[in-house]
Amino acid sequence: MSEIHGLGVHAAGAQLLPYKYDPGALGANEVEIKISHCGVCHSDVHLIDNDWGMSKYPFVPGHEIVGTVAAVGSGVKDRSVGERVGVGWQADSCGICEWCRQGDEHLCAKSQPTCVGRNGGFADKIRVNSRFAIPIPEALESENAAPLLCGGITVYSPIRNHGVRPSSRVGIIGIGGLGHLGIQFAKAFGAEVTAFSTSKEKETEALKMGAHNFVNTRDTGALKKVAGSFDLLLSTVSADQDWPAYVAALRPKGTLCIVGASPSPVQVQAFSLIGGQKAVSGSNTGSPRDLFEMLDVAGRHGVKAITERFAMSKANDAVARVKKSQVRYRAVLAN
Ligand code: NAP
Numbered sequence: 001m002s003e004i005h006g007l008g009v010h011a012a013g014a015q016l017l018p019y020k021y022d023p024g025a026l027g028a029n030e031v032e033i034k035i036s037h038c039g040v041c042h043s044d045v046h047l048i049d050n051d052w053g054m055s056k057y058p059f060v061p062g063h064e065i066v067g068t069v070a071a072v073g074s075g076v077k078d079r080s081v082g083e084r085v086g087v088g089w090q091a092d093s094c095g096i097c098e099w100c101r102q103g104d105e106h107l108c109a110k111s112q113p114t115c116v117g118r119n120g121g122f123a124d125k126i127r128v129n130s131r132f133a134i135p136i137p138e139a140l141e142s143e144n145a146a147p148l149l150c151g152g153i154t155v156y157s158p159i160r161n162h163g164v165r166p167s168s169r170v171g172i173i174g175i176g177g178l179g180h181l182g183i184q185f186a187k188a189f190g191a192e193v194t195a196f197s198t199s200k201e202k203e204t205e206a207l208k209m210g211a212h213n214f215v216n217t218r219d220t221g222a223l224k225k226v227a228g229s230f231d232l233l234l235s236t237v238s239a240d241q242d243w244p245a246y247v248a249a250l251r252p253k254g255t256l257c258i259v260g261a262s263p264s265p266v267q268v269q270a271f272s273l274i275g276g277q278k279a280v281s282g283s284n285t286g287s288p289r290d291l292f293e294m295l296d297v298a299g300r301h302g303v304k305a306i307t308e309r310f311a312m313s314k315a316n317d318a319v320a321r322v323k324k325s326q327v328r329y330r331a332v333l334a335n
């Protein structure tokens, strides 16, 4: 028997406390990973607070995991002991539905999130289906790579899948964990990139990350000034936004893609979409196929998370800083 030691949440909004569990026998398709680093995504905070009504307590949060394969199940052929791998939001899927078969496992109805109904990466070890343990390219440091496993893929997938190219004008709304990676990936795709932020003190850093323009959304009329400017706007903000103003900021055929979990219904006038054939869409993390590609692109184009490092035992401090929007730009827990 090998116990796993982590930090668990026992009730909505509670502090993380030492928590151990027995994972049982290693499944034939599973790998056991010795965790070195785990990022703190704002989704962990939503889960800790049960903002989405889906949290199952007690649980260990954490779904931006990097570590080393410590054991493989009898049926695992794709991973080996000693290999450095990462795990993101998803730990398993059915493997046989139409979405799994076409490589969109993240859309599988039986998708298993890493830390909903399972225990995640604020721990010393984790077990997942080997298909969701993605090798980390040598060019990436573990601490800077961990946030790519959720924050990175969540911005990479829509940038890739909306066909962003050098002629594209892309806006990234909210420059936090996801947003600061969004700027870097949109730049890597060759786009002209605009950062939208409520924090004017982030301007210099946003430009250093690769943004060409910076819009302080607290300035009166700031969004009006950029009306008709963007092919893709990616909202990474967890709060409600002036959606009609962002739709107006799109060029014809532009898309406002929402990945941040803003709480209220998104309301826009039908006519604001009809005239310019605009779209409002959502995007959910990304598939293992896109994870492989995203990590390769990050390694070759120098995309990396800017991190604040905390000892695993200081996870409560890290969560508190995420809640106050103080982190620049991703908190990472290290074992
Ligand atoms: P984060 O690090 O806290 O960053 C969010 C950023 O949004 C902040 O840095 C801030 O940027 C801006 N912001 C925060 N509160 C705001 C407010 N009241 N008004 C305007 N802007 C505000 O969070 P994250 O980890 O990047 O996650 C962002 C959201 O994406 C969360 O809701 C998370 O659950 C969600 N998410 C979704 C997926 C998916 O698959 N769709 C995956 C991962 C995360 P500025 O200072 O620049 O304004």
Ligand code: ZN
Pocket (backbone or CB within 6 Å): 041, 042, 043, 044, 063, 089, 150, 151
């Ligand atoms: Zn996440």
